Amino acid sequence: MVINAKILIPVFIAILGIYMMPAILATFYSPHTIESSSDARDLKCISCHDYIAREFNSSDESRRVLDKHAAAANNINYTTFLKYGYHYNISEGRIYTTKNTSTWDLGASADPASYIYWEPSLGWWIDNRAGTMQLASVNLENNGIQGIQLEEICLFCHSSDILGVSTHTSVSVTGCTDIKCHGNSSGTGYGKEFYTTVMTGYNLSSNNVHARWFKAMGNTSSPYNYTVHGDSHVSSDYLTCIGCHTYTRVSLNITSPEKYMHNDFNTAKIRYQ
């Protein structure tokens, strides 16, 4: 049989084209398809940070921690409080705020004239602070499926909007010891109307065998060197929580306390520290 080159060459080019075209398209197509994003909620965190979602799902225990935070993220009263609130009065249906953001975390009283309130007919929190009515609810639900899933949970802890930090990507990091979360050496968390573990950071810094470790970390500056909620600096104390509650590697330099002389009646009585 005589092979006709006139037929073979176009067939060869067609076959080559079928194989090469997807690669060529993949190389040249996507960079020009710019997605505009006005909100961190448009970002698909898990497409890039899949490993984080897998870590959360790696055991029943880690899944439990994720579920607890997902429940908190699904509570609009709490997410709204996280962004604006200083004190939540459930019987009045008000989240008290403070006009002066520099007093956020300094134990100053909430301003009785400055609050947001729940409007049942709208099912929203309303902001009356500057005399201008506006909707104030912070709702992390974004994908149309009821409840909190996937990236919605990421933004519970990472939303710059909630933390009051200005960034290009609208994503920031704060620690577990944020005053709106589990609290720190200088104060219990403010969210006691929502859950009991607001005391964790405070308890860890006082009256506790691990207090020295926790407080030493609090005196170290954080890799995330900025202030959240107007005035609270992110310190490294939260790494202590991560040290105990994850499999992350911890490098400790433990200084032993002075020995207690059990056989000497006159030795000053002290607690174990």
Ligand code: HEC
């Ligand atoms: C297109 C990929 C991509 C998407 C989508 C994405 N990220 Fe990232 N993210 C990155 C890369 C790459 C880095 C590492 C940057 C670096 O090393 O400085 C990063 C870093 C981070 C960090 C660490 C910042 C630091 O200083 O350590 C956080 C937190 C984070 N991303 C959260 C998120 C969250 C939450 C979302 C979704 C709302 C998201 N990212 C969406 C690619 C992405």
Ligand code: HEC
């Ligand atoms: C319960 C709060 C919480 C949730 C939920 C959460 N993060 Fe984080 N994330 C943190 C904290 C705290 C850090 C800082 C950890 C550190 O300093 O080592 C962090 C660090 C990161 C980092 C940087 C460090 C790294 O390991 O790469 C990325 C990226 C990140 N988170 C992405 C995500 C994504 C994506 C999700 C959702 C799947 C998510 N986070 C959900 C609290 C959270």
Ligand code: HEC
């Ligand atoms: C020295 C190790 C250690 C450190 C540091 C530590 N934890 Fe814990 N945590 C534990 C242990 C152990 C338990 C279980 C205690 C119990 O059941 O009484 C626990 C329990 C908890 C619980 C309750 C869990 C539940 O299901 O009710 C929360 C929430 C918690 N820790 C958060 C934190 C936070 C936030 C920090 C940092 C401020 C922190 N932990 C620091 C060891 C630690």
